[in-house]
Amino acid sequence: MSTDQVDYTEKVMDHYENPRNVGLVENANGVGVVGNPTCGDVMKLSIRVEDNHIVDVKFKTFGCGAAIATSSMVTEMVKGKTLEEALAISNKAVAEALGGLPRIKMHCSVLAEDALKAAIDDYLEKQKNQPDQ
Amino acid sequence: MKPIYMDHHATTPLDPAVLQQIMPYLTNHFGNPSSTTHEYGRQARRAVDRAREQVAAFIGAQNSDEIVFTSGATEADNLALKGIALHPSRGKGHLLTLATEHKAILDTVEKLKKQGFSVDFIRIDRDGWMDLDHLQELIRSDTLLISVQAANSEIGTLQPIAEIGKIARERGVPFHTDAVQALGRVPIDVVRDSVDLLSISAHKMYGPKGVGALYVRKGVRLASQIDGGGHERGMRSGTLNVAGIVGLGAACEMAAAEMPAESERLRILRDYLIERIENELDYTTLNGHRVERLPNNANFSFAFVEGESLLLACRDVALSSGSACTSASLQSSYVLKAIGIADSLAHCSIRFGLGKSNTREHVDFVVDLLKKHVVRLREMSPLYEMAKEGIDIDQFNWGEHSHDEH
Numbered sequence: 320m321s322t323d324q325v326d327y328t329e330k331v332m333d334h335y336e337n338p339r340n341v342g343l344v345e346n347a348n349g350v351g352v353v354g355n356p357t358c359g360d361v362m363k364l365s366i367r368v369e370d371n372h373i374v375d376v377k378f379k380t381f382g383c384g385a386a387i388a389t390s391s392m393v394t395e396m397v398k399g400k401t402l403e404e405a406l407a408i409s410n411k412a413v414a415e416a417l418g419g420l421p422r423i424k425m426h427c428s429v430l431a432e433d434a435l436k437a438a439i440d441d442y443l444e445k446q447k448n449q450p451d452q
Numbered sequence: 453m454k455p456i457y458m459d460h461h462a463t464t465p466l467d468p469a470v471l472q473q474i475m476p477y478l479t480n481h482f483g484n485p486s487s488t489t490h491e492y493g494r495q496a497r498r499a500v501d502r503a504r505e506q507v508a509a510f511i512g513a514q515n516s517d518e519i520v521f522t523s524g525a526t527e528a529d530n531l532a533l534k535g536i537a538l539h540p541s542r543g544k545g546h547l548l549t550l551a552t553e554h555k556a557i558l559d560t561v562e563k564l565k566k567q568g569f570s571v572d573f574i575r576i577d578r579d580g581w582m583d584l585d586h587l588q589e590l591i592r593s594d595t596l597l598i599s600v601q602a603a604n605s606e607i608g609t610l611q612p613i614a615e616i617g618k619i620a621r622e623r624g625v626p627f628h629t630d631a632v633q634a635l636g637r638v639p640i641d642v643v644r645d646s647v648d649l650l651s652i653s654a655h656k657m658y659g660p661k662g663v664g665a666l667y668v669r670k671g672v673r674l675a676s677q678i679d680g681g682g683h684e685r686g687m688r689s690g691t692l693n694v695a696g697i698v699g700l701g702a703a704c705e706m707a708a709a710e711m712p713a714e715s716e717r718l719r720i721l722r723d724y725l726i727e728r729i730e731n732e733l734d735y736t737t738l739n740g741h742r743v744e745r746l747p748n749n750a751n752f753s754f755a756f757v758e759g760e761s762l763l764l765a766c767r768d769v770a771l772s773s774g775s776a777c778t779s780a781s782l783q784s785s786y787v788l789k790a791i792g793i794a795d796s797l798a799h800c801s802i803r804f805g806l807g808k809s810n811t812r813e814h815v816d817f818v819v820d821l822l823k824k825h826v827v828r829l830r831e832m833s834p835l836y837e838m839a840k841e842g843i844d845i846d847q848f849n850w851g852e853h854s855h856d857e858h
């Protein structure tokens with residue numbers, strides 16, 4: 320969902336000004352760090368998975384207001400979800416949950432989706448090598 | 453509350469005194485200055501003549517008919533470059549300029565290059581300061597023009613205009629300068645500085661938008677770019693924008709009167725801004741030349757904090773950034789790139805453009821605001837975390853990393 324407006328919605332501003340779940344999960348068992356090839360921004364997402372559920376999630380983002388807001392929103396959306404449910408969340412769904420993003424800022428929401436996938440991949444990779452008891 | 457305006461390189465507000473002088477020419481005095489058969493036209497002609505003298509006096513031109521009015525500095529730049537290059541007396545020669553010029557210059561030389569002209573860029577250092585020796589080396593027998601800006605709009609770096617003029621004159625090459633940012637801020641004199649062509653814009657010095665001028669020294673021959681009626685000594689046809697021209701003249705006269713005191717006031721304010729930022733925040737870099745710099749400009753990179761998000765946090769002040777995220781093309785500033793600033797730092801750059809309305813309280817306000825948000829945004833920046841762990845972020849290829857993964 321994108322619009323031609325240049326202004327951010329109230330929801331974007333809210334998540335930008337009061338971002339939820341900033342930081343690093345202390346006992347994280349999945350971490351994803353991705354860069355945004357479009358403009359060079361960076362997001363780091365850490366998750367704690369237990370019984371196939373994301374029980375904790377935190378982010379750090381270097382990027383524009385939209386990148387920070389989508390990062391914050393994605394952490395809210397995945398908390399408590401199963402890995403399968405979390406993987407089904409698209410960048411479009413994140414943008415929609417924020418009431419839309421300016422068209423030129425849609426690529427920023429891809430960063431959040433990629434970081435989430437990278438964190439889950441990292442978790443699954445670690446499980447393969449060293450099953451978490 | 454309206455944000456505090458601190459983006460005076462982009463544009464300046466129209467001064468009420470200038471507006472007052474313009475108003476009659478938007479209302480009762482509507483004559484066409486070419487219609488000299490009656491008083492309506494003659495009245496407009498007198499107003500244009502007076503403005504021409506005001507502009508000429510401001511830049512030290514000896515003759516007011518060396519001023520050609522245009523729609524702004526972009527048109528003046530186009531007329532200077534294409535006018536020289538495409539004049540029938542000249543062949544497809546060589547042009548010299550800087551990689552940090554305004555797009556009106558860069559896009560024009562790019563186009564001329566496609567038409568068979570050759571272009572060289574004079575070397576600049578990390579402060580954006582050009583290398584005079586390199587200019588000497590680059591001049592060839594077929595060099596048609598040297599075009600070097602008087603001051604850069606992003607990093608504020610001034611160029612040694614008088615030295616360039618001297619070299620150009622000695623070597624017999626016409627010299628053009630886009631002086632849009634410098635006029636009204638640092639003294640420029642086309643005779644003293646041996647300038648042949650100079651671009652002016654009204655709206656950068658508290659005049660109206662949509663009007664500018666090109667100074668064309670007597671004897672410099674230009675091919676007109678807009679034909680039809682032979683206005684402006686055949687160099688720029690089209691009915692004159694009388695109100696705009698009156699505004700440009702008034703703005704020049706005002707700038708000449710106010711410049712010495714106002715530039716000094718701005719320099720003190722700007723130095724205070726730089727001092728506070730450098731003393732009170734770590735990981736900051738001043739972009740551009742520390743001394744040879746516009747008195748109203750500062751440009752800082754606040755490492756690990758992306759510019760668009762910082763501007764959003766500081767939206768009570770109108771500023772601009774060289775970050776990729778603030779540009780429609782998602783490219784970071786070409787000026788910062790040209791002086792060798794890494795993308796990661798260009799991303800964090802903020803430009804401050806002070807002007808008449810700004811006070812010491814404004815500077816304190818913006819620095820306090822920046823401090824608060826730079827600290828907050830660094831706390832949520834993965835790059836800050838990595839820097840603290842000793843990882844060199846410039847060695848880390850984010851783009852490719854992401855592509856490999858997916």
Ligand code: FES
Pocket residue numbers: 355358359360381382383384385386424426427776777778
């Ligand atoms: S992160 Fe660069 S534009 Fe949004």
